[in-house]
Amino acid sequence: MSDSEVVTNASRISSPDTERLLQEAHRKKVEEHIPLITVLFIIAFVGIIGNILTIIFYGYRVKMTSTIALIRLLAILDLIVCFLCFTTIADLFVNILFTDEILCKVMYFFDHWFVVSSVFTLWIISIDRYRRMCKPLGKQLTVKSATVAVIITSVFSMVFSSHDFITYSPVKVNISTSDKVNPYITGHYCTNTDSPDLHLVVIVFHVLDALTITACFVTFVFTYGNIWRELRNHNRRTVHLHKSSSALSRQSTSDFNSKTLQSDEDVENDRGTTVPLTKNQAVHFSLGSNINTEILNVSAVAISTASSESKFATECVENVRRVSKSSKTSRSERRLTIMMFAVTVGFAICFTPYFIVTVGIRQTSATTEDELHTGIEFALRSPFWNSVINPIIFCVFNTQYRRYMKDVFTKCQINKSTVNSSQG
Structure with missing residues (x-):
């Protein structure tokens, strides 16, 4: 059945039937998305707690260096992204009933802005680690210059993400129903605009997104590749x-x-x-x-x-x-570099599904309804995972941070027990 036939059949349905079938299709989509909504809610909650503890630890419990300042700024950006997870959860609840154009544009603009800012912060960290490990006698980033660099890249990300106000809007989607006479109903959901006049613009900005992330990947390979080679030569010497x-x-x-x-x-x-x-x-x-x-x-x-x-x-x-004396100092630098390399690997893993779907499946899908599949929705929101797993990686690779988190949760458990005892 062609799209024109679907629209024709949908237009023949009376208004009460249209509303009933639309609500039925909406309820079905919400039920399909319940596992994804639950997972997003859990990771948002975990990410908020983890990033708050990261900000406190790297902001007040360790000696401030350029890398530590960058980790703290990264945690601040990740914390904002975790809060934005709740707008994504709301989007999944609304799904095919999304008709507010302004809200659609604003929501994706903020998502895009802070996710890209987080990526650029990782990019700055990789350069800082490269200078520290491979060019120790050269000019290094200071706490002030690292902070300024993050602010500049965040402003650039904001300007770059402003194209979402053009390329995103609620679009019509034909949803299958359980009604045999009228098997399809027309809904709306927030995604890339389907306007023929903006088709080329959407493609151009998708290409720019891909080139930006690719440039970051190339930088990661260069910086951490040279760091690995330098560490190997240092160990041999x-x-x-x-x-x-x-x-x-x-x-x-x-x-x-x-x-x-x-x-x-x-x-x-x-x-x-x-x-x-x-x-x-x-x-x-x-x-x-x-x-x-x-x-x-x-x-x-x-x-x-x-x-x-x-x-x-x-x-x-x-x-x-x-x-040996310098090794004690450089050993902490090496551990810090390995930890940030693990964060970068986590970033690559989280962003891969998103680009596979955006560049591949999304462009070749037969109907727009395919994009509402739970698996596709999960892949499109995979960048949010990057902001959640970073505190977990810090906990795995940093003994002091792990001890700090253990102390925090132990104190919380003791306080909870004390309150329960007093109430009893």
């Missing part, structure tokens, strides 16, 4: 330096033991005479007879300053100590 230092330390210890044994022999030869031991001989004798292997190693490093060969060994040991 550290292992090589430790091996060289160990070999030199063993050689220095062996030389010292040889000198000690020789001194012991001299003392033994002179034992039959009445000549007293010198101070240095007494020291060598005491060391040779009482010192254990661990003390020999430490003493070898200390005494080795007397010769040029042992000076070189000492310098190598000092280099290892400096590397």
